[in-house]
Amino acid sequence: MSRRAMSLLLLPQWSSRVFLVELGGEPVYFSIQEKSRGKEVSRVFRNVQNNDRCYSVLVCGGDRIERAKFYAELKQKLLRELPKECDLSPMSSFLPNVKDSLLKGYFLKDTSPSASLSERVLREFVQHEPVLVCSYLRGEDGQQWTQKCLWKESDNRAVEMSKDFCVVPSEAPEFHPATLNIINSDVFYNFEEACEVLKESADIIPEATSVLELLPSRVEARSKPDFPVIVIEGLDATGKTTLTESLKNALGATLLRSPPQCLSPLRARFDREPPLFRRAFYAVGNYITAEAIGQEGMKTPVIVDRFWHSTAAYAIATAVSGPVCNLPAEGSEVYRWPTDLLQPSLVVLLTLDPEERKRRLRDRGQGETAEEQELDHNQLFRLKVEEAYHRISGPACVTVDASPPADQVLQQVLLLIRGKCHL
Structure with a gap:
């Protein structure tokens, strides 16, 4: 023993x-x-x-x-x-x-x-x-x-x-x-901790080595780039793709996604792995995206389709069983932004009636991740994800109703950006 x-x-x-x-x-x-x-x-x-x-x-x-x-x-x-x-x-x-x-x-x-x-x-x-x-x-x-x-x-x-x-x-x-086991296990709060898990798991997940080769040699906390960084968050089928493309055109911005495109071939492999490995994979994806944000944000505004809020909200909701009241209390350290991860200027959270979201998913006919499938048949899990989104700070999400037509949602978000980011 x-x-x-x-x-x-x-x-x-x-x-x-x-x-x-x-x-x-x-x-x-x-x-x-x-x-x-x-x-x-x-x-x-x-x-x-x-x-x-x-x-x-x-x-x-x-x-x-x-x-x-x-x-x-x-x-x-x-x-x-x-x-x-x-x-x-x-x-x-x-x-x-x-x-x-x-x-x-x-x-x-x-x-x-x-x-x-x-x-x-x-x-x-x-x-x-x-x-x-x-x-x-x-x-x-x-x-x-x-x-x-x-x-x-x-x-x-x-x-x-x-x-x-x-x-x-x-x-x-x-x-x-x-909740006492989340930090650097279900949610990672610094680059080194996430990298260490991938290094330790390389013997059983050979693809972890491929991920490590894509990472910057080191990550340092830094000030925001010259231009605003706007993150669009929300569950699948809330209109993120349509909105981010429209914002890109309206603002002459660069559009990035997290996880980044370079990790796409490896996502299916890590989605099959236990949470510790899967969460480390998505955590380092945020840092790769942050590197690109830092570079592009010196030239144009940057729109990001999902970022750390998604990574943390899904992980917290999965780790904590039972009702919403079991989640860590608002203000808990599990909702804090990683000190070495670039902070966006604004985070917009698109929300949608659950039935309307399901209808859009059916119409879209695309495959879902296991966690998105869980959202569809488990109302409690969806409520925990949404509540975790709202409790994350540094910065907090600004909620926008995504049920109106796409052009109306775009105008509402543009007003937010102009008011908060002075664009």
């Missing part, structure tokens, strides 16, 4: 952890204690039948690259090996309000007739994979549940932790656990 996993099982730290299980998209929390104090049964176990067995599998070994890669593969590994009667729910474990203490994995409910196959598979996992497995047992009173941990000794035998813990309900923490 890795040193990281062994350190987790030191009793004071392990018993201080809180566990989160996503049941139907809603986070349910429980904790553990050495003795039962007569608390009610955690909601995680209320619908578990007498013959069902419950387990958790948490990824805890290896470095951050190995953990990200293994977690991305874990669900398929479990579904492939475990009985078909096993239900999997996303799960995590964390120390409340402690940054970078998050462990991710799955909660398993096995309704198969016999526990032997699940037990054998999970013991094999403990011996050969970077995971910590716990079983959950119903007490003699039929109510109280206990947690028993398994780990791997030096001779590769799976053994049980001698200490059992009672499972009790827990209140939601002050901060959703994912």
